[in-house]
Amino acid sequence: MPTLDKVVEVCFSPSLFGFHLDQKATVVVVDILRATSAICAAFANGASEIIPVAEVEEAKRYKDNGFLVAAERDGVVLDFADFGNSPFNFKPEIVKGKSIVYSTTNGTRAIHMAAECKEVVVGSFLNYSAVAAYLGQRSGKVIVFCSGWKGRFSLEDSVFAGALVERLLNDYGYSTTCDSAIAALDLWQLAKPDLIDYIQKAAQRSRLRTMGLDDVIDFCHTPDYTSIVPHFNGKSLIPISRNL
Helix, strand or coil: CCCCCEEEEEECCHHHHHHHCCCCCEEEEECCCCHHHHHHHHHHCCCCEEEECCCHHHHHHHHHCCCEEEEEECCEECCCCCECCCHHHCCHHHHCCCEEEEECCCHHHHHHHHHHCCEEEEECHHHHHHHHHHHHCCCEEEEEEECCECCECCHHHHHHHHHHHHHHHHHCCCECCCHHHHHHHHHHHHHHHHHHHHHCCCHHHHHHHHCCCHHHHHHHCCCCCCCEEEEECCCCEEEEECCC
8 A cells, every 4th residue: 555655756867856855855866777787787797886977087086096997978978988888798707796987978977966865776777676675665755857858858768657656555555645646657658568669769769779888778678687776985986785
């Protein structure tokens, strides 16, 4: 049964986050193509810590100090970085036991925007059930924060937000009076029968295709690849395991 102390909202883009901001809320940052999917893949493959940085110069300073750096802008790997943000770059032989500095166009900035809230975790289809179960043990407000594309609405992030809203409403006693959450849920209902086919409509899918980076589409929409929930401690993301 829904309870009054467990509510969920959806923020469709960073441009709107100020209207949702609540320092008592738990925020789930979402960037399906590709940042939060890559973060979940990295932890599944043994990374010990991911340090999200918003600005290129900060990532470069970490590289100068000997850190392993994954960094891109608009899908292009930065010239000083070790690799970009494809989940397939975060192989066990590269990331196991390592601290990784990570900077992307949208996702890592969203993590820092949410940092003043009570708690920040990372969500993707890859850890969908684990995130839902983690939130199910909490009370208060949850904000599903879609990283979007340069401040704009993103279809794939919003579809995932709807999937998470559905699970929280149906299985974990959450309620909502947020129109964005209802709209995301409606999008998910449209997409659910054939998710990969639906995502062909997404602008980011087209951007990745143009750059030859669309080999990740199926993987980034794979449910429950890992039971790890990445948690932001104010400086870095650390893995929390959930028993599903």
